[in-house]
Amino acid sequence: MGILVAAVLTATLLVLYKLRNVGRRPKDFPPGPPTLPIIGNLHQMPKEKAHLQFKKWADEYGPVYSLMLGSSVMVVLSSDCAIKDLLDKRSDIYSSRPPLYIGQMLSGGLRMLLMEYGKTWRMIRGTVHNHLNIKASTSYVPYQDLENRQMLLGFLDQPQRWIDHLRRYTNSLTTQMVFGFRTTDVDDKDMHRLYTGFAGFSETLGSPEAHLLEAYPFLCHLPDALLPIKKRARELHEKELQLFLGHWLNAKKKIQDGTANPCICIDLANSQNKEHFSDPLASYISGSLLEAGSDTTWSTLVGWVQAMVLFPEVARKAQEEVDRVCGERFPMLEDEPNMQYVRGCVKESMRWMPTAILGVPHAVIRDDMYMGYRIPKGASVMWNVWGVHNDESRFPNPRVFDPTRYADDFQSAAEAAKNGDATKRDHFLFGAGRRVCQGMHIAERSLFLAYSRLLWAFNFETEKDENGEEMRVDADELTEGVFVQPKKFSVRIVKRSEERAATLRREWENVADKLDEEGQWKRVPEGMYFKEYIPLGT
Template identity: 65%
Template sequence: MAVSPVLIAALSALVLLLHRLSKVGRRPKGYPPGPPTLPIIGNLHQMPKEKGHLQFQKWAEEYGPVYSLILGTKVMIVLSSDQAIKDLLDKRSGIYSSRPEMYLGQIISGGFRVLLMEYGETWRMIRKLVHNNLNIKAARTYVPYQDLENKAMLLGFLEQPNDFVGHIRRYTNSLTTQMVFGFRTTSTEDPKLKQLYHGFEEFCRVTGTQTAALLDVFPILRHLPDAVLPLRRYAKELHRKEYDLYIGHYLETKKKLKEGKAKPCFCVDLVRAQEQEGFSDGIAGYTSGSLLEAGSDTTSATLVGFVQAMLIFPEVVKEAQAELDRVCGDRLPDLNDLRDLPYIRGCMKESLRWMPTDILGVPHAVIRDDEYMGYKIPKGAGVMWNVWAVAMDPKRHPNPRKFDPTRWAHDTQTSAEAALNADATKRDHFVFGAGRRLCQGMHIADRSLFLAISRLLWAFDFRRAVDEKTGQEIVPDMDDITEGLFVLPKPFPANIVPRSEAKAARVREEWAKMEELLDADLQWKSVPEGLIWKDYEPDELASKA
């Protein structure tokens, strides 16, 4: 009996499919080593549900500074040493600057979030625009904003010390809203401030779930309806709220700029670029919104970690205050004191190392096949830079879980200088990324951290809260952190009090001087001199179009 050609074709297709499936989940020969895999799923069953940074650190200790994870149809290369990060993400940045697909992350972002954007023309255009507004020269012009918001934060600590997280968040957020949109955030209860932080926390949580990972590595699952994928339905809801916030901020500022009512800000350049390049309000809104996220979240999370460290390591507070009293006496520290306060500078660097907010980095992606240390790194692989493992390497930092500012006694580099140092061992921390994805606001963040840490320690004592039932001091758990793409300590109590009535009075006096610069709505009467932006002048060609 003759066999039907259709049957032969079907059988051939089945054999081919089974052959391909037999390879899914296996670690191909020549790839970096890693934990044993299972068919189809690879290492997916070993991916931790929580505290993933600890498991990734263990794998680094077992398999070395470069290892691989096979995640279904995807490959993740994990870099766990400063040298590997320097060699690949920095020195070969031309092919290591893209992003792997993050399906739910892109749904939340509408495809507009710069953080997740693939390396290409749109990303390069945005990067150039941002660089012009955040470079070293531009960063210096924002110091008046930082000084004012810092003093507002000090007053908040004085009047409502239990809401210290809120005051820290308002400090970093208001600085950023001024730079990006031209207005101050004046209250810790501002609904848009709360929405920003809640939305970003949910973005980080959702993108860090196992459901998100499964949808990335098995794209066929994306065909399931929302009824079966409630997390995708939630991601769409997050996007609607986020879109309204970011595009709302941008369009309102754009309208005020054209009416001559807005303060100079980043959106001046963004509106001009939109008129010249013709990109959408979605891209414009998310570009400005991404800056708002970056400027608000990382610095505030680092400062929350700093406060926690001061409660766990009270000896650091005493040493820091002794240096501040010796150098600054009865006046508030300022940026001119940086060189004379090496221990405070060490506190800043140690805060970034000890509580790294992007604990596993945001993965890069390689755009063509590459080879490193004799291993093949395939095109399209995700490349994770294991920030936690490097920061907690005892060979690099002895007794790494101790908060020890003296580690940096002889390191006078800024974050940018350290990141660009040719000697990988001289980089102080990895919070601000690597290669062409390096954060361009590092200069601003360094100054905000120094002003906050120096002035908070100058003005306040950080004491442990006492358990009312037991009468025992509450020591925060340094390992109790949030989950997701970016992290910070979970809520903890603190007893923050002024060091003296004289210092409390000085904090009030300094804020009173600042209030003279503000109108009835606590916005600047006139913006400080020297800002990089000029008043917005509509593009003539665009206005005639």
């Protein structure tokens, strides 16, 4: 009996000994808000509008601060130099991901975005890079031009459905690149399943319940009845896998039959033959590309439309530039070098309303020192996008949409990301280090084509209610989750002239004859950057 009591007492003391420092901030860690035993700063984590609190902490504790979240540590980088110094210059140890239990459950462990740095991630990255590098990306311009023209026609005929026209624009561009088919209908069920599923993924991954499980991993073993988020995550994953797998297997069959249009999936099929990875993994590689190319660019476009409503003087100045360069002629991508103010709109839209508002956290794989502080192995490292983008010393009056911030910035997003001087980077929406977005060239072009042509053809005005009063548009009201966009708002879209409306219709007719009865390409444009399929065993 005495031995049993002694064993229980010893075990209790060991547990208490291990718990004594949980939640406390070691003296050599970056500074941060005061902690409480066991929970650390967990009680201070906001349930909504987290980006605002993270900015306040940056103002108080500096460009590098830490949060003690139960048994885990989060280091927050809130300056351009800190992001450059750690995520870029020390990318060999800052390129992994934290465990993100709910994130992996949402993805079945298959989503490249959340994978730890390793062999599988590098294999996927290499396959994708072949198609998204700057040389390959220029070959997709015919796709972008076509989808943009159909989007403009939709704005003309159904302006009240402008959000869906933007959705189809970015989605169809990506389905062509990845799977070889166009999304022709704004009511396409698979398209809406994609956007709905990604919204669920973003909201669930960014939920307080998900953060709690990161703070106390032992809670992950509790039954689903006590953790309903686990059931929700599994259901979202099952629906997503069904959508992704359907797209992949359809493309794979056409590739093997020799009936597929050129697309990224051809290279993916070749990689599968060589590396022998599963169809579910292949489906998540291609499906994740579809998500990334569709949702984030769409959300940025929605944010830009809101900015044009809130800052009509910016829209007028941009229209003056477009009119000066093009007159009554339809704007083309070749006009970009002569439209620096519109180029500024592209950069400013990604600064003013960044979709990845707090980034997706990196993880450091070994202890490191920075600015005299210790960053421990396994810590989550967040790049505080909103905090940097709203740093008053970097961007005066940051909540004003001002494209002149970039009047002398002639860099592309890729050039800016590689600039050795962190203060010369335009924005941090596309990430940093080895996790930087590979599709930024394509996104920039899609945004420029959309902004220049929409401004050329339409005015964006504040909608009025039944009493003739202007309806309120609030830029501070954003959706919740890891990826955000403005909450629903009203806008009145008006064609600038009958002549330009007629030009839009003619420009669509000029490309419509290249499509078959189902709206698919009769013949894919020449010069597309795609490889040929090599059958297994050849």
